[in-house]
Amino acid sequence: MLPVIFCVFIVVVAIQFIYYVLIFGKLAFVKPKQSNPKKIPVSVIVCAKNEAENVAKYIPLLAEQNYPDFEIVLIDDASFDNTLEIFEEFEKQYHNVRLVKVANNEAFWGNKKFALTLGIKAARKEYLLFTDADCYPTSKNWITEMSSNFTMQKTIVLGYGAYEKVPNSFLNKIIRFETLLAATQYFSWARIGKPFMGVGRNLAYKREEFFKVDGYRDHLKIRSGDDDLFINQVAYKKNTTVCYTPDSFTYSRPKTTFSAWFRQKRRHVSTASHYKASDKFQLGLFYASQLSFFVLPVILLIFQYQWIAVTAMIGFRYLFTWLVLGFAAGKLKEKDVMIWYPIIELVVIFTQLNIFITNLFSKPVHWK
Template sequence: MLHLLFYALIGIGIIQLLYYLVVFGKFSFLKNNNSTPKRIPISVIVCAKNEEENVQKFVPLLLEQNYPEFEIVLIDDSSSDNTLEIFEAFEKQHSNVKLVKVENNEAFWGNKKFALTLGIKAAKHEYLLFTDADCYPTSTNWIKEMSAQFTLKKTIVLGYGAYEKIQNSFLNKLIRFETLLTATQYFGWAKIGKPYMGVGRNLAYKREEFFKVNGFIDHMKIRSGDDDLFINQAANGANTTICFSKDSFTYSKPKTTFKEWFTQKRRHVSTASYYKGFDRFQLGLFYFSQLSFLLLAILLLSFQYLWMIVLPIVLFRYLIAWLVMGYAANKLNEKDVIYWYPFMEIALLMVQLNVFLSNIFSKPVHWK
């Protein structure tokens, strides 16, 4: 039995190396994407529901963007706080702000996708740049950097949505490590020509891509997925590119309690179950190979079975993964989480296992 487990470790180790070196390495070892700035008009779209504090702070940062022609489409999704009043004030003060008011609709009640659809239709320009109400760009060149990636063929741009750093917080490092790993995955697959997701915190596409797939209609009943399910359906190797210059990042405030973050992860994982078959397979295979490699390594080493061979195999796998993720972390300004890499990976595996088991027995709650 131990003999078979030893060969299983080797086989799973090869799968892991293929993921890290071939898929993730496609992004990690990529040269910086310096593109020629464009002057195409951009509509920045922000959808908010009960976000009065965030929009008061972050909309002014959008207005300060260093870009020749852009509008900001503010969508109030039937807020019960002062979000609508704040949006109305911005519209009165700035000529390039457009307000879209969404009334409660019985057929689409509480559905962010319905609100976004109204905002997309109301946008003046064909090129759309999305972020969330609780996000802010890292620089005044955010629009310039994201729009620079558009070409005649590349009409979908996947950006990086980061989380703020909190000093001396293991949870914060774990959240940012998971965000780093996810971005490395979807950037790597996009470079291979198999894009499967993006994040609504930092995402751009031409409006025609939205209408080509009839918007969100195929997954309108699924409360989440206005970003990743749309990209999973609309993106392909020909029309999709990535943007990872540091001036193109957006930042959000991370969850500060494990319970809040765990609930958020449950929503994300439940949405991924609606991805295309290949994408579900590759994500499942990566997680299975991660967990299996760890368990097999522990089992074989605990029995000291061929430990002089098993230990170097384990160390080599973690060294390669550490190296690949280190290059990705340098690109995405997350270097501090890599110092704790092996611990972060093991902790994240345990969280993901708990998320999977929790979702089997109950459904997570989505958009507010």
Template sequence: MLIILFYFFIFIVFVQIAYYLGVFRSFAFAKAQKITSKRIPISVIVCAKNEEENVSKFIPILAAQDYPDFEIVLIDDASSDGTLDIFEEYEKQYSNIRLVKVANNEAFWGNKKYALTLGIKAAKKEYLLFTDADCFPTSKDWITAMSSQFTMQKTIVLGYGKYERISGSFLNKLIRFETLLTAVQYFSWAKIGRPYMGVGRNLAYKREEFFNANGFIEHMKVRSGDDDLFVNQVATKKNTTIVFAPESFTQSTAKTTFSDWLTQKRRHVATASHYKFADQLQLGTFYGSQLLFFILPIPLLIFQFQWIAVVSLIGVRYLVAWIMIGYSAGKLQEKGLKLWFPIVELVLIFTQLNIFIVNLFSKPASWK
């Protein structure tokens, strides 16, 4: 039995190294990007539901972007707080703000995709740039950076949405590491020609991509997924590119309680179950091999079976993973995370296992 476990462990280490060296290396060692303004017309789209505190802080930052031709489409998704009132004040203050008011609709209640569809239809520019109501660009050149990667062929641009850094918070390190690892995955797969997701905190595409796909109709019944499910549906090697220049980043307010973050991640994991089968398989293989990498050595080390070889394999895998994560963290300006890598990775893996089990018995209900 120990012999079987040993050889299976070797296989699992091989799978992990294959992911880090065969896939994630494509992003970790990617050359720095040059940002050149293309001055194409951009509609920045923000959908908000009960976000009065965030929109009062972040909309002025959006309006202050240094870009010659853009509008901001603010979508109020039937908020019950003061979000709509704030939007109306901004509409009076800024000439390039367009307001879309979404009333409660029984057929699409709580469905962000319905609200976004109305906003996209109201947008007047050919290129759409999406962010969330609790996000803000980290640079005045955000629109310039995101739009710089559009070409005649590349009509979908995947960006990076980071989370604020909270000093002394282990939960914050966990959230930021999970965000970093997710970005490494979708950036790397996109670079090798297999794009499978993007994040609505920082995503851009041409209007024609939305209408050619009949909008969100293919997955309208899934409450979430206006970003990753849409990208999973329409993104290809030919039409998708990435941007990771620091000017292109957005930053979001991070959750401060473990329960709030778990609720958010449960929604993300539930959405991923609707990806194409090949994408589910590659994600499942990676996370499954991560989990087994931690479980299989336990009986081997307890019984000291080929323990030198086992420890060596663990060390090689950690070295390879650490290098790839370290270089990627540097590109995405996630300082300090590589030092916490062994700990946060272990906690994240078993947290994800718990989320997967809980989601088998109940599904998250709505986007807010």
């Protein structure tokens, strides 16, 4: 069996090389492009449920954006804290704030997609820019940077939703590394013409893309996926582009306990099971190669089978992955996580395995 395992290990390293260098390199090694500011009308859409503390801090940052033509659509999804009252104050304070009140609906109770649909229908601008209630833009040029990527053909813009840095927190580095890796994947696949997801923390598209497919109709019963399932359905090579300039980032507070982050990732993984078959295959193949890289060489080294070649391939794999992710981390301002890369990667891979197994036996909880 050892010769077979050795051959499989060679294939695994080759697959990793294809993913990291040939695919992820489309983000890592691309030259930065200059933005071309536009003055298109934009509706910034924020859906909140029991987010009083966050919206009180972050909505004013949206209102202060340096952009000539935008409105803010605030959606209160039947909150039972004072989120609605804060929204009503903002509506009085800012001339460009529109408020959408969503009452509890027995057929759509707790379904964020229903609330977002009402907000999108209420929006008056042609271009929609989404972020979450617990997110804030990194600069006053967020709308400018994201909207500058729209063209006659490019009607979907994928942005980067980052997490705040927490000093001296190893969990924070794990969370930000996982976010970096995910962004490297969906940015890179979009750049080669095969977009498969986006994140609602920072996402933009033209209204017509929503109504072309009757919004979330095809996956309305799936509680999650207002961002990634929608993009998986409507995005393709000609209509999708990416934006990763530093001024276009949004930030949110990361989870502070491993259990909370684990529950969050369970929801994300369960949603990915509804992607197109081709996207599930490429994601599954990538993860299988990641896991196999850590399992197969251990077996070979225990029995000292071709140990020189095995050690050389391990070193080669870490060389090109560290290089590619390092350049990607530079673009996304996450360089510090790469110092701990080998350890963090191992934690993330086996956490993902744990999540997959856990999701087989129980369903994760979704929108509040």
